[in-house]
Amino acid sequence: MDVKSLTYLFVGLSFALYIGIAIWSRAASTKEFYVAGGHVHPIANGMATAADWMSAASFISMAGIIAFMGYDGTVYLMGWTGGYVVLALLLAPYLRKFGEFTVPDFIGSRYYGNTARVVAVICLIVVSFTYVAGQMRGVGIVFSQFLDVEITTGVIIGMAVVFMYAVLGGMKGITYTQVAQYCVLIFAYLVPAIFISMLITGVPIPQLGLGANALGESIPVLEKLDNTLIELGFGPYTEGAKSTIDVFAITMALMIGTAGLPHVIVRFFTVPKVSDARKSAGYALLFIALLYTTAPAVGAFARLNFIDTVHDHAYSDTAPWFRSWENIGLIGWLDKNDDGVIQYAPGAPFTGAPTFGDGRGPQGERLVANTPTDGANEVYVDRDIMVLANPEIAALPPWVIALVAAGGLAAALSTAAGLLLVISTSVSHDLIKKTLARGISDRQELLYARIAAALAIAVAGYLGINPPGFVAQVVAFAFGLAAASLFPAILMGIFSLKMNREGAVSGMLAGLIFTFAYIVYFKFISPELNNAGHWWFGISPEGIGALGAVLNFATAWLVSRFTRPVPADVQALVHHIRVPRGVETPHTH
Amino acid sequence: MYIGPSSRGSGDIVTREQGHSAGQETAEQNTSESADSASNQAYWRANLKLGAVLLIIWFVVSFGFGILLVEPLNKIPFFGFKLGFWWAQQGAIYVFIVLIFVYAWAMKRLDRKYDVHDD
Numbered sequence: 001m002d003v004k005s006l007t008y009l010f011v012g013l014s015f016a017l018y019i020g021i022a023i024w025s026r027a028a029s030t031k032e033f034y035v036a037g038g039h040v041h042p043i044a045n046g047m048a049t050a051a052d053w054m055s056a057a058s059f060i061s062m063a064g065i066i067a068f069m070g071y072d073g074t075v076y077l078m079g080w081t082g083g084y085v086v087l088a089l090l091l092a093p094y095l096r097k098f099g100e101f102t103v104p105d106f107i108g109s110r111y112y113g114n115t116a117r118v119v120a121v122i123c124l125i126v127v128s129f130t131y132v133a134g135q136m137r138g139v140g141i142v143f144s145q146f147l148d149v150e151i152t153t154g155v156i157i158g159m160a161v162v163f164m165y166a167v168l169g170g171m172k173g174i175t176y177t178q179v180a181q182y183c184v185l186i187f188a189y190l191v192p193a194i195f196i197s198m199l200i201t202g203v204p205i206p207q208l209g210l211g212a213n214a215l216g217e218s219i220p221v222l223e224k225l226d227n228t229l230i231e232l233g234f235g236p237y238t239e240g241a242k243s244t245i246d247v248f249a250i251t252m253a254l255m256i257g258t259a260g261l262p263h264v265i266v267r268f269f270t271v272p273k274v275s276d277a278r279k280s281a282g283y284a285l286l287f288i289a290l291l292y293t294t295a296p297a298v299g300a301f302a303r304l305n306f307i308d309t310v311h312d313h314a315y316s317d318t319a320p321w322f323r324s325w326e327n328i329g330l331i332g333w334l335d336k337n338d339d340g341v342i343q344y345a346p347g348a349p350f351t352g353a354p355t356f357g358d359g360r361g362p363q364g365e366r367l368v369a370n371t372p373t374d375g376a377n378e379v380y381v382d383r384d385i386m387v388l389a390n391p392e393i394a395a396l397p398p399w400v401i402a403l404v405a406a407g408g409l410a411a412a413l414s415t416a417a418g419l420l421l422v423i424s425t426s427v428s429h430d431l432i433k434k435t436l437a438r439g440i441s442d443r444q445e446l447l448y449a450r451i452a453a454a455l456a457i458a459v460a461g462y463l464g465i466n467p468p469g470f471v472a473q474v475v476a477f478a479f480g481l482a483a484a485s486l487f488p489a490i491l492m493g494i495f496s497l498k499m500n501r502e503g504a505v506s507g508m509l510a511g512l513i514f515t516f517a518y519i520v521y522f523k524f525i526s527p528e529l530n531n532a533g534h535w536w537f538g539i540s541p542e543g544i545g546a547l548g549a550v551l552n553f554a555t556a557w558l559v560s561r562f563t564r565p566v567p568a569d570v571q572a573l574v575h576h577i578r579v580p581r582g583v584e585t586p587h588t589h
Numbered sequence: 590m591y592i593g594p595s596s597r598g599s600g601d602i603v604t605r606e607q608g609h610s611a612g613q614e615t616a617e618q619n620t621s622e623s624a625d626s627a628s629n630q631a632y633w634r635a636n637l638k639l640g641a642v643l644l645i646i647w648f649v650v651s652f653g654f655g656i657l658l659v660e661p662l663n664k665i666p667f668f669g670f671k672l673g674f675w676w677a678q679q680g681a682i683y684v685f686i687v688l689i690f691v692y693a694w695a696m697k698r699l700d701r702k703y704d705v706h707d708d
Contacts, residue, residue: 071659074656074678077677077682078651084689085644088692089640207679221669223669238671244656244657248652273708275700278692279693281689296678580705580707581706582707
């Protein structure tokens with residue numbers, strides 16, 4: 001079978017599996033819809049959390065980003081894993097003991113009132129929608145590149161599948177589909193990684209292959225890569241270009257942002273006990289680390305492979321993958337010196353992403369209409385293709401390529417579903433049930449939850465089809481805002497008996513507004529000033545959430561000292577969540 | 590016992606702060622006996638101590654070895670890696686996993702020692 005029929009087969013089979021699970025696990029009550037009844041095994045929850053967490057960005061983009069950033073890619077590797085230590089030690093067990101449905105639920109109860117609850121809902125919706133738009137886009141890209149359907153059709157198929165299991169099954173449906181999706185995505189990630197590690201080093205385990213000697217040579221792969229890059233005029237792969245303080249701030253913002261992301265936190269509401277929540281975080285990180293420790297190997301091998309097969313090769317001799325990605329528009333070649341040979345060097349080959357003119361150049365290449373730069377580099381390459389093109393670059397069998405398409409879809413769909421669920425529950429539970437229409441029945445609330453989920457899917461799909469031009473740029477928002485708003489409020493709610501409503505609300509607002517303003521200023525209002533010379537303390541917009549969190553803590557502490565103390569029954573709540581005994585599964589109400 | 594967050598409206602808290610009804614009085618005294626006891630306070634202190642030790646390790650391997658000390662460590666070769674680079678892109682992640690499982694195991698012991706376990 002050829003690549004396309006295999007891809008249809010794999011994607012079709014995996015979708016049939018997800019829909020089958022959705023029908024099998026329909027939710028009958030709000031408790032099942034919100035927290036899967038609270039009976040999920042810690043290992044199953046660990047897998048579901050891993051799939052929930054690892055998005056299209058982790059699966060498709062991360063290794064490519066690392067390939068081109070080298071050491072600086074560390075911020076994502078440590079930032080997106082280290083957050084689980086913070087989550088496991090400081091938040092998850094206590095929130096599980098608290099035993100309610102949503103993150104705003106905790107903030108609303110701990111800070112006694114609807115002001116805190118509504119502020120938390122706003123933070124949650126901003127964070128989650130930012131994130132979900134990118135997922136739907138990822139679904140569309142995989143469809144258009146592997147299955148030859150329009151991005152719009154791809155997004156609509158994706159929406160229909162998510163609709164099936166998120167609206168019917170709620171958290172219960174999502175949990176068990178995520179377990180299946182984890183298996184699909186990790187298999188799809190590891191198989192090509194093992195092949196490529198074998199190809200380049202002869203060592204089948206990518207984590208070890210990264211430290212091994214290049215096949216047939218006497219120096220380690222990383223040293224070879226460093227030398228190759230230096231020869232071409234790049235900085236060495238194993239050393240970074242970012243300043244230490246910026247790397248520190250970005251890593252910190254990503255870590256505490258991860259710990260404050262609502263769709264990750266609610267996964268820990270689904271296990272039966274407090275001790276299960278702790279264990280489950282360990283399993284989640286173990287399953288995540290399988291991909292995250294493989295990614296740096298994939299990145300380094302891909303960069304080496306890319307240079308080997310592209311640099312100093314005549315265009316007429318290039319491998320088919322180079323031209324097929326050129327046809328899609330993610331690779332562009334501009335023969336600046338008219339020698340018919342591709343030169344790869346530092347810097348952009350021309351300004352912006354390629355726009356292609358009609359017809360072909362003398363070598364048969366697509367004509368690029370952009371203004372060339374002065375640099376020697378002739379190749380534009382979109383970082384996202386490194387994982388998707390890797391199997392082709394390494395000439396792997398067609399079924400591996402089909403597998404990667406199914407894996408990318410699993411990663412995007414599982415994260416989208418988790419995000420849509422927290423959006424819909426925060427609307428039906430926190431806004432409607434707890435604020436606007438108190439006293440509605442469980443059945444009514446469930447209906448509202450389903451309507452909210454359907455609406456959220458429609459909005460996400462719209463954003464996927466008509467992506468605002470800044471999707472890639474606003475990813476920094478999601479983590480920065482979670483780090484600066486939700487994380488400090490939850491942390492202080494558990495570890496401080498004295499933190500009151502006034503302190504927490506003003507802290508959340510201060511962190512949120514400061515971080516929001518800083519990112520908007522540098523990304524949208526004055527992008528020309530977005531460089532280290534103008535940043536505060538040398539911290540980029542990606543890392544500013546760390547400073548926003550500090551501001552949140554400081555504001556909250558100061559305000560709480562001059563306002564009314566915490567009521568006795570709320571202090572009792574804090575004492576209650578600090579001990580594991582007496583955990584309840586959330587009650588319907 | 591603790592009454593549960595959902596049984597409380599936000600509006601009635603201020604009034605309860607000033608004038609307790611008899612029923613609530615009992616509920617709160619019970620809470621302070623069970624949840625705020627000396628034993629539970631000792632459990633909480635032990636928990637904080639354990640958490641602090643593990644978070645120091647978390648900080649040292651990631652922000653320490655992987656970021657602040659990466660340049661001096663990179664002078665040391667380590668199985669084909671530069672040591673600082675290995676900590677940043679591999680080692681720190683392995684330690685993170687171990688830290689969470691150690692925490693889960695040690696907390697289970699503390700839960701039993703102070704008789705607050707959940708099974």
